Amino acid sequence: MSLVEKLLAGTLGEQREGLDRRDISARELVAASFSRITARESLTAVVSRRDEAALASAEASDARIMRGEPLSKLDGIPILLKDNIVQAGEPATCASRILGNFVSPYDAFVTERLAAAGAIIVGRTNMDEFAMGSSTENSIYGPSHNPWDETRTCGGSSGGSAAAVAAGMVPLAFGSDTGGSIRQPASYCGVVGLKPSYGRVSRWGLVAFASSLDQIGPLARSVSDCALALDLIAGHDAKDSTSIPEDIPNWSGDLEKARAAGSLDGLAIGLPREYFVEEGVEPGILARVREAITTLEEAGASFEEISLPHTAYTIATYYLIATAEASSNLARFDGVRYGRRAEQPKDLNDLYERSRSEGFSAEVKRRILLGTYVLSAGYYDAYYVKAQRVRTLIRRDFEAAFESCDAILTPTTPEVAFRLGSKSDDPLSMYLSDVYTVSANLAGLPALSMPCGMSEGMPVGMQLLGPPLGEAAILRIGDAYERRCDQSVGLPPEKS
Amino acid sequence: MSRIESKDLTRMAVLARLALGEDEISSMTRDLEQILGYVATLEGLDTEGVPPTAQGFELATPLRADVPETPIDPELAVANAPARQGTAFLVPKVLEEEG
Amino acid sequence: MASELDRYEIVIGLEVHTHLKTASKLFSPAPVLYGEEPNHSVHAIDLALPGVLPVLNERVVELAIRLGLAIHGTVNPRSVFARKNYFYPDLPKGYQISQFEDPVVSGGWLEIEVNGKGEGKSASVGNAKTSMRRIGITRAHLEEDAGKSIHDVAIAGRDDSCIDLNRAGVPLLEIVSEPDLRSAQEATAYLRELRAILRYIGVSDADMEKGQFRCDANVSIRPHGSQELGTRTEVKNLNSFSNVEDAIEAEALRQRELIADGGEVVQATMGFDPVRRRTSVQRLKENSDDYRYFPDPDLIPLRIDPAQIEAVRAELPELPGDKRARFESELGLSGYDAGVLTANRGLADFFEQTAKACSAPKAAANWMTRDLLRELKERDVELSEMAITPHILASMIRLIEEGRLTSRNAAQLFPILVSEGGDPEALMIARGLEAVSDSGTIDGFVDAVIAGHSDVVEQIRGGDDKPLNFLMGQVMKASQGKADPGQVRQKLIDKIRG
Known part of the structure; x- marks a missing residue:
């Protein structure tokens, strides 16, 4: 393995050092990234690439690095965007037929920030159509495969981003998380995934699934890489009314300081009774998470049992709210101004109905229909308003819990990556696999998933939840865990 | 909360502008029935007096100064259009009924 | 037959959509422009591109507060933007952002002048037999306008329509009256008063020809003396005062005849044909109308601080009704003159300054209502386009009051002063028009x-x-x-x- 290949498989931090020491050039790194994407095409992780533009940008990065004036720690680093984060002049299909030929005329806030930081956007990653799914099987490009076992799912909906990072194509990719869509694939693929607090990262240019739940976040190979990425993409954006007008901390800098301080003494971590139930969670997962708890105790953290009494209602609440919002958010895909239009519509209604029916997959239609029902006359109060009230109760559960602890630790998923196709015909069981992740979206909390070992030959993820805007605490705990006991699972073995 | 029937589903399909075949209607009805059956767990929960949450949290109203920006290049505005006439979007004849 | 028809009174409620006077749109920074080529004043937000988000225009909040105060309404400390979901090609997002359960303004009223029984012309003629009537306003809420469908065969062809989104996202206030109006004339009196208020307080130019002031009328009839409301129909998109009057009368007649023939009125959206002066059913209001309103998760509820309301109140100009009453009571004008001079703010301000400068309000009113308005009408111009100022008119009136200028000679000077301005005294002397007092x-x-x-x-x-x-x-x-x-x-x- 050449040096550049070795670095490409490493963390962003390692690549930064390699670039700054001039051991490798950004151009070499980006070219290696493209080679790796080609070599692992069978994963269907990347759905569009921008070779020429990316290599040109890499050369510009090299010139800056040579002058000793890199724009940021990401200058010259190859990264990938999920196909629902728009970039001017590039497609943004959301893995849907209905956006098959769409080219965005504008940049997402995140895209603009990353480009301004000199990050090299090499392409776009596969996803479940409009982020609706937990397996990246529901895509016009076909399913993405888990690099650890190609017969298994890489999770979803940001599965392409997780698989790409796990397979060493890039050190950093971006996804979106509406009910676990960053954390669950990160867990399945053995990488670190961070869903920031609601409002931390602008949603401008993120194709909306459920507006009150969606957040963009990074997937990377280390906690500190996620912190670095968050430093770049977080912050107030006047174009997003739900963006929090708070000054942003310097998370990666704070991590350095926390490391110098050493232990996690004084940090209290809650373990929700409702999440640690024997039934429904694979034993291997519970075992790995308990080992991680021991490691963190050794690092100085204290643990206490807490209760989140409304846990049993989270999935129902989530699906009512998410589908209601989605039914409205997806109304703009009507075949009039952009996207795919049905052939030879006989009238306007035919244009609408056929463009949408031919353009959306069964799962998207199912959710649109459910959301339409939830909002419709006679059901609005019973379903939508009810769900919003329960959402308040769920949020209050967390408010109460965070009075006695700084963070909450749970498994990310109740099982390791399942086999492709095994849940495709059972939407409800697919929905239920989000049980540990959706509450963070309902309550607007930051949440981190990171690897904590293997079970059945597949990565296991643990989840750290913080109070709203409490990214610093969970990053600090995650980083301490990572340094104490490197369970980052490395690159998956490859068939040669 | 009541059982969803295929006629409800047909009505939702009209509202959502989705043309569904008979098969799709029956399979979707089945799926939605199952999901709504699960969702019915909420019924038992007392939410009397609990205010609804629409967002993670309520900020002060974000406002934009009333300063116009240069509009998008009209060519770019219609660049993705499936059908256009000059810089307008083209659709099959619109019959007056709403607006 | 006629007496049978007279058994019924008409009950009317009006929904007015008025464009707010802003430089940019409600939720996007695209400029608000009229008469542009299709899609020449749109932003990514107005095109509803995937991933775009709305942000509320600050100016709109102030204008909504002004309107709320001007109609004696309650400006709500918290109002909520909701999505009204329906498909239409000129509605790019597939939903309109509006306000539903929690509007920015609740309740309110304005006064219109009516004659004794609410029949005949309600425009005031002298002081004879007119009285003021209070018309309730249910609510006023903010919403975005839709784009336009162009059906012109020459442009779009026979089978197609063109969609232009320049108007999409233009800020609107929808002002909904109570069903307090009892005749087509009262309806137009209400509209004129509302339009005058909107212009006075700078909320809207309310130019009907530009589509900035549009009206839907809810019309029902009931036997005189009945307290219950009959089934109403909604006559849509009335774009001139005469259309409003004609459409209401036509629709009331249709309903009377329907009932006289033993039929009954059904809820429907009506269209109005101004040429044939007839209304016809456009669409029955069916249960399938299901807009699935819900709070827009992309927007934070609008919070208005009481201090801001007070600040706007302090800056609010005197309203036409108040001004009219003051001109009558304090300056001794006739109801007619007061009405004419308060019809628009420019005229009222001109009058007040003139009256103050010459200390002869009645003379100022006479010169303005008769001579000045005639001059403007003949030239088809606005007062602001002319050179005459309150100071000039006041100087001329003072010359008359002092006996140095006869009214007849003043009438000679006046057209010159209107168009060219100048000093009336100097002009009088130069033209040898000074009165002979010797x-x-x-x-x-x-x-x-x-x-x-x-x-x-x-x-x-x-x-x-x-x-x-x-x-x-x-x-x-x-x-x-x-x-x-x-x-x-x-x-x-x-x-x-x-």
Whole structure:
């Protein structure tokens, strides 16, 4: 393995050092990234690439690095965007037929920030159509495969981003998380995934699934890489009314300081009774998470049992709210101004109905229909308003819990990556696999998933939840865990 | 909360502008029935007096100064259009009924 | 038959959509422009591109507060933007952002002038038999306008329509009245008053021709004396005052005839054909109308601080109704003059400044309502386009009051002052129009006229006063209009009957 290949498989931090020491050039790194994407095409992780533009940008990065004036720690680093984060002049299909030929005329806030930081956007990653799914099987490009076992799912909906990072194509990719869509694939693929607090990262240019739940976040190979990425993409954006007008901390800098301080003494971590139930969670997962708890105790953290009494209602609440919002958010895909239009519509209604029916997959239609029902006359109060009230109760559960602890630790998923196709015909069981992740979206909390070992030959993820805007605490705990006991699972073995 | 029937589903399909075949209607009805059956767990929960949450949290109203920006290049505005006439979007004849 | 029809009274409620006077759109920074080529004033937000988000225009909040205060309504401390979901090609997002359960303004009223029974023209003519009536306003809420569908065959072809989104996202206030109006004339009186208010407080230009002020009328009928409301229909998209009047009358007649024939009114959206003056059912209101309103998760509820409301209140100009009442009570104007002079703010301000500068409000009102408005009408111009200022008009009126300028000569100077401005006194002197006040000079003119018209003089001596005016005219002519008519008259009488 050449040096550049070795670095490409490493963390962003390692690549930064390699670039700054001039051991490798950004151009070499980006070219290696493209080679790796080609070599692992069978994963269907990347759905569009921008070779020429990316290599040109890499050369510009090299010139800056040579002058000793890199724009940021990401200058010259190859990264990938999920196909629902728009970039001017590039497609943004959301893995849907209905956006098959769409080219965005504008940049997402995140895209603009990353480009301004000199990050090299090499392409776009596969996803479940409009982020609706937990397996990246529901895509016009076909399913993405888990690099650890190609017969298994890489999770979803940001599965392409997780698989790409796990397979060493890039050190950093971006996804979106509406009910676990960053954390669950990160867990399945053995990488670190961070869903920031609601409002931390602008949603401008993120194709909306459920507006009150969606957040963009990074997937990377280390906690500190996620912190670095968050430093770049977080912050107030006047174009997003739900963006929090708070000054942003310097998370990666704070991590350095926390490391110098050493232990996690004084940090209290809650373990929700409702999440640690024997039934429904694979034993291997519970075992790995308990080992991680021991490691963190050794690092100085204290643990206490807490209760989140409304846990049993989270999935129902989530699906009512998410589908209601989605039914409205997806109304703009009507075949009039952009996207795919049905052939030879006989009238306007035919244009609408056929463009949408031919353009959306069964799962998207199912959710649109459910959301339409939830909002419709006679059901609005019973379903939508009810769900919003329960959402308040769920949020209050967390408010109460965070009075006695700084963070909450749970498994990310109740099982390791399942086999492709095994849940495709059972939407409800697919929905239920989000049980540990959706509450963070309902309550607007930051949440981190990171690897904590293997079970059945597949990565296991643990989840750290913080109070709203409490990214610093969970990053600090995650980083301490990572340094104490490197369970980052490395690159998956490859068939040669 | 009541059982969803295929006629409800047909009505939702009209509202959502989705043309569904008979098969799709029956399979979707089945799926939605199952999901709504699960969702019915909420019924038992007392939410009397609990205010609804629409967002993670309520900020002060974000406002934009009333300063116009240069509009998008009209060519770019219609660049993705499936059908256009000059810089307008083209659709099959619109019959007056709403607006 | 006619008496049978007269058993019913008309009940009308109006929904007015008025464009707010802003430079940019409600939720996007695209400029608000009229008459542009299709899609030449749109932003990514107006195109509803995937991933775009709305942010509320600050100016709109202030304008909504102004309207709320002007109609004596409650400006709600918290209002919520909701999505109204329906598909239409000129509605790019597939939903309209509006306000539903929690509007920005609740309750309110305005007063219109009606005559005794609410019949006939309600425009005030003199003070005769008119009274003020309070019309309730249910609510006013903010929403975005839709784009336009262009059906013109020459542009879109026979089978297609063109979609232009320039108008999409233009801020609107929808102002909904109570069903308090009882005739088509009251309806237009309400609309005129509302439009005057909107213009006064700078909320909207409310130009109907530009589509900035549009009206839907909810019409029902019921037997006189009944307290219950009949089934109503909604007549849509009325774009002129005469259309509103004609459409309401046509729809009320249709409903009366329907009931007289044993039928019953069903809820429907009606169209109005202004040429045939007939309404017809466009669409029945069915249960399938299901807009699935829900709070827009992309927007934070609008919170308005009481301090901001007070700040806007402090800056709010006097409203036309209040001004009219003050012109009558404090300045002694007739109801007619007060009404005319308060019809728009520019005219009212001009009048007040003139009246103050010349201390002769009635004279100022007369010059403005008769001469100035006639001049403007003849030239088809706005007051602001002319050179005359309140100071100029006041100076002219002072010359008249001082007896240095006769009204007749003033009428000669006036058109020049209107279009070119200048100093009335200097102009009067330059044109030799200053009144002759020297008694001897006037005596000379009077004596000459008496000497030249002995037959007429005899008639007057005989007790017939009628020819006196003729002699006065002769004297005025001889003095080239510079003599004071009162003085001339007195001298003639003294000298003839002396």
